[in-house]
Amino acid sequence: MTDDPARPLCVRVIDLETAGNGAGDVCEIGWQDVVQDAGGLWSVSETSRGARFVNPGRPISPDTMAVHHILDEWVADAPFWKDVAPSVLRPDTPVVALAAHRAAFEQRYCTPRLSGGANWICTWKCALRLWPELLRFSNQMLRYQRRPEGLVHERGLPAHRALPDAYVTAHHLRDMLNTVPLSQLIEWSRQPGLLPRVPAGPDRGRPWSALSDAALATLARDRDIDVRFSAETEVVRRGGQPLAAPARSNQQTLI
Structure with missing residues (x-):
């Protein structure tokens, strides 16, 4: 620089x-x-x-x-x-x-x-x-x-x-x-990628704000770091606490 x-x-x-x-x-x-x-x-x-x-x-x-x-x-x-x-x-x-x-x-x-x-x-x-x-x-x-x-x-x-x-x-x-x-x-x-919508599974294509708390909690434990980060961001927006600090993304999610 x-x-x-x-x-x-x-x-x-x-x-x-x-x-x-x-x-x-x-x-x-x-x-x-x-x-x-x-x-x-x-x-x-x-x-x-x-x-x-x-x-x-x-x-x-x-x-x-x-x-x-x-x-x-x-x-x-x-x-x-x-x-x-x-x-x-x-x-x-x-x-x-x-x-x-x-x-x-x-x-x-x-x-x-x-x-x-x-x-x-x-x-x-x-x-x-x-x-x-x-x-x-x-x-x-x-x-x-x-x-x-x-x-x-x-x-x-x-x-x-x-x-x-x-x-x-x-x-x-x-x-x-x-x-x-x-x-x-x-x-x-x-930071990991903040996905605007769920990329896969039964809620594919839905915005995170439309998910139930239970579905969000499941995705907050997903193997894909971008999915986890996106779900946890919505958890925090709703007033909850993140499950863990997000790590760096490997950018493998396809969206």
Whole structure:
């Protein structure tokens, strides 16, 4: 984070494509910066974006290629993750935070050692808070439900490639930053996801406020941390006490 008041603030949106689940299995990283002008307005940078292939050190399976369409021969001569990550995650022009949609995935690979201990914003968690009326909260569903101003359709394609996905996420982030303070987005991102509706089971799709006390108590003991946190938030709203302090979310709930 920079302490220079003359330097505009910048949040770097990160998106990764991988060849597996290992610590070095990244095969592409994309980034798109969101910057604040002197008047405090945030915008998607027209110049500070990019993507790099990364050698994952292993073959990319056909199943994985079918998602992002990155071929082995494209990454064969690329540098390894440990050599690529620092220059992207800690650029010469400092960033005040890193961001990603469902940031827990990127954080598995962008460790504090590689990122310099940067703060993170999860645009999925923040979307749950800011736009709870929406039906779904994936990056692409937000794109078509919200139709963010200025998003060039072709520049956000193909989906499931690092730079186009980062570009789409950056438009959601820009609108978030122009709605609530940066510090609020970081704080929300440190907590589990506050789901606007029950995601599964007999009460699927119902708002938490519509549940009986008994149903709420059951969901407050759910295995999914986002479900537990959401149920306990409603318990507290009704004047009750949370069962336990919420831990950090692994962001595995699908909504």
